[in-house]
Amino acid sequence: MTRRSNALKLAFALCMITTAVNLQAPLYEALAARDGLGVGATTLAFACYVAGIMPVLLGLNGLSERVGCKPLIIAALLLCLVATSLTLIVPGLVTLGAARFLLGIGTALTSAVAPTYMHRLLTGGDSSMATKYVTTSTAMGFGLGAAVTSLFIFHTPSITPPSLWLYLGAGVVALVAVSTLKNTAPNPNKCAMLRLPSYPPGTLGYGLAILLAWATVGLVIAILPSALHAHGLTAWSGFATFGICSCGVLFQPWARALRPAHSTVLGLVILPIAYTVIAWGAVQGMLVAVLVGTVAASSACYGFIYLGGLKGVLEIAKAASTQVSAGYFLMAYIGFSLPVITTGALIDAVGHVAALTIFGLALSMGAIITIGLLLISQARYSQHPSGISF
Known part of the structure; x- marks a missing residue:
């Protein structure tokens, strides 16, 4: 007790x-x-x-x-x-x-x-x-x-x-x-x-995945309130933050049951779709779409990608787990800052619709590239379990 x-x-x-x-x-x-x-x-x-x-x-x-x-x-x-x-x-x-x-x-x-x-x-x-x-x-x-x-x-x-x-x-x-x-x-x-952070072969895909995931989280927290303001929905932004930060807990048992690469790839498939729903809902003033989209994004950001990626890099790290964990979170916090700052500057320059569209296109392209890296790494690991590349 x-x-x-x-x-x-x-x-x-x-x-x-x-x-x-x-x-x-x-x-x-x-x-x-x-x-x-x-x-x-x-x-x-x-x-x-x-x-x-x-x-x-x-x-x-x-x-x-x-x-x-x-x-x-x-x-x-x-x-x-x-x-x-x-x-x-x-x-x-x-x-x-x-x-x-x-x-x-x-x-x-x-x-x-x-x-x-x-x-x-x-x-x-x-x-x-x-x-x-x-x-x-x-x-x-x-x-x-x-x-x-x-x-x-x-x-x-x-x-x-x-x-x-x-x-x-x-x-x-x-x-x-x-x-x-x-x-x-x-x-x-x-x-x-x-x-200092360490990036052994095989960890790049996981690092890029968490970068994309936390860039989406940062955008919802920092930029979504200004998009909702145009529709008089600013007060709801706190519930969107709750949705994208906390609801991922519900999906963590499922993420734990999957292999790291499979969990991360699943999250990367969900993430661009969820972001599209969030962005469309924010621009159109459709609150239900925003809230549903943030919960779906959370399943990826704090469920499949976060747990799958961390488990994946730690499996690769072996004795150097501290340095590899630091490298993983360094990528995460780069995503949490630089893409958000860039998108904020774009909004001031070209408006919400164009800036959110550009972010969405970059997110989708990044997800496709990262899925490719993870699948190639997983294939090589299956053939050579003692070491993988990328």
Whole structure:
């Protein structure tokens, strides 16, 4: 019972950390309008999240082995509380960018230690249960904050809705809960702090797949609110964020049952179709299409591609799993930033319809190329199980 109680405390903390990340997502359009800025500026503020993640992902992924896991979870929660407080005190796109930078650092600290910490808290228990706790709590959090904010701005439109205050209270509760947990012992063998990403033969296809998947997620979070604004549907953008971030959990058991390449290819087939439904619904003001499309896209982004790709690179990695995981997530966060910024700039230049069409064409072409790489790699692996190319 104590093990499960500790696991639930950590799961709640992980959920609160990821809840903070998209808490302000339905406010992007209102903040940009208040500051007299366009979609391009919004996507730059959004991408500051990745600027916070990258230094930790690349340069500090050995920190937990020096100080233990608990201090990093506490630091992440504190960063989330500071970031949310900033957006309450000084609302605006510049503040949003600073807040998302802090949130990026917090998320990177969390992703580096959460699976290990959960497994250790459940010592003697089911290791697969630890993975489920982590994946479910974080996926739910990424969508939960946006959905709660949408609920509040439906009732009273505001750039500082009560959801931000509610989060501060819940975050403090999570901080107290984590403070009661035991820390993991630091590793007496000092490891290198800097572990550069690695891309062994066979991992390129998985990396490109997660890049495409998270580019779609980033577009829905950062750009969809401005498209829905033209139809008076901005308040629904939080539910779209919830759909694309959290509903993928429902498809993870199916993804686990498939071989990595098959799971990833299935996700790449679904993704362009789901994106087309989302984009058409946003341009036409068809809310049902947007929400259905985000759930379908989530099945690919956080179900088949995410789990299939990660499992695939880890199978290839063997002893170099840390560096290969870093390489996989580096590709993911490149997708989460650069394509979104580019599409935002295109919207300011040529409008939503043309920019979303260009993104869709690039996504479809990228998916076709990536499927080809994965199928070729899989065929070569079947013939030569000791090593694959690409």
